[in-house]
């Protein structure tokens with residue numbers, strides 16, 4: 339079992355690094371399908387980070403309760419500050435999401451939303467596959483899975499721009515956090531293999547970023 343990357347020294351800086359490198363695009367990518375999440379009641383946010391999306395979701399949906407899992411204490415502390423006005427609806431879990439087990443008692447409600455914003459890229463394809471297979475039984479039949487990720491589109495732009503950007507990010511995060519993964523996982527085939535169905539997708543920055551909404555069953559909620 340290898341250790342998860344250590345994002346502790348990026349906790350307070352993460353937002354500013356993001357703004358300096360990608361401006362508002364990562365934020366737009368995370369929020370692309372926010373309007374589709376209005377009916378969600380129980381969300382699981384994996385690799386939650388500094389809680390900006392969690393706080394946004396809590397404001398947008400007054401009925402949602404969130405379990406936020408992250409391996410970084412500093413990130414969860416930032417999350418706690420941002421989500422403080424809605425603290426009663428968030429539980430944080432300092433854990434490696436690859437091994438964290440959701441509450442499996444009979445009284446536990448299934449999740450109707452899983453969120454992985456720029457988290458699956460910290461994992462290998464087999465790890466994403468194992469994660470999706472492990473959490474699938476904890477999902478309600480109408481559950482949604484929201485993904486934001488980097489991507490390398492085909493063609494010259496992918497070859498000359500997107501791939502070097504992604505390689506640079508992996509080198510930087512490897513140096514800053516000890517992340518050992520060096521290539522984007524094939525999260526689509528991993529989610530697909532676990533029975534999830536891609537419902538909506540949108541690209542940003544000519545395909546360098548993707549927002550995706552997957553569902554557990556063929557019928558998707560509005």
Ligand SMILES: C[S@@+](CC[C@H](N)C(=O)[O-])C[C@H]1O[C@@H](n2cnc3c(N)ncnc32)[C@H](O)[C@@H]1O
Pocket residue numbers: 342343344345368384385386387388407408409410413433434435436454455456457460
């Ligand atoms: C690139 S950041 C993305 C954070 C946030 N989701 C966002 O959209 O900005 C990756 C986050 O995943 C967390 N992380 C990475 N590997 C993890 C693991 N195996 N288990 C739990 N958290 C992990 C890191 O601590 C960090 O907060």
